[in-house]
Amino acid sequence: MARVIVDVMPKPEILDPQGKAVHGALPRLGFTGVTDVRQGKRFELEVEQADEATLAEIDRIAGTLLSNPVIEDYTVRVEVDA
């Protein structure tokens, strides 16, 4: 078994209302020192084996089902256990 992580984030030029809401709430809660927040999604996919074919399939999954390529970027990586 292996775990593959897909991170999906709004593209830099796209407005991110969720991140803006978190950022706006921080000073009201007494937190300073954070200059920007962006919020995205993280997927953990369990696979039998993280070979080339599986990673190519996960790349297609990430680009179609997990993200909207018009407004989001994604990265795929195999999680290495510490």
Add this chain to the structure above:
Amino acid sequence: MARVIVDVMPKPEILDPQGKAVHGALPRLGFTGVTDVRQGKRFELEVEQADEATLAEIDRIAGTLLSNPVIEDYTVRVEVDA
């Protein structure tokens, strides 16, 4: 400037309906080989300096504003540029 990543995932014992929905959709779209999917959130926080005080503050932010500690686990890490 430094970037701190906060990953928020549902606890292992908590049902994850979003992940289940993604997992259920995969075979219908012709994707096989993924045995489980869990969905969480990823936050990117920009800070002036990722020193100890800032990371302690971000840890408090992650445990209060960004996650629900009853049902979610979070990790905080400083992003290292490749």
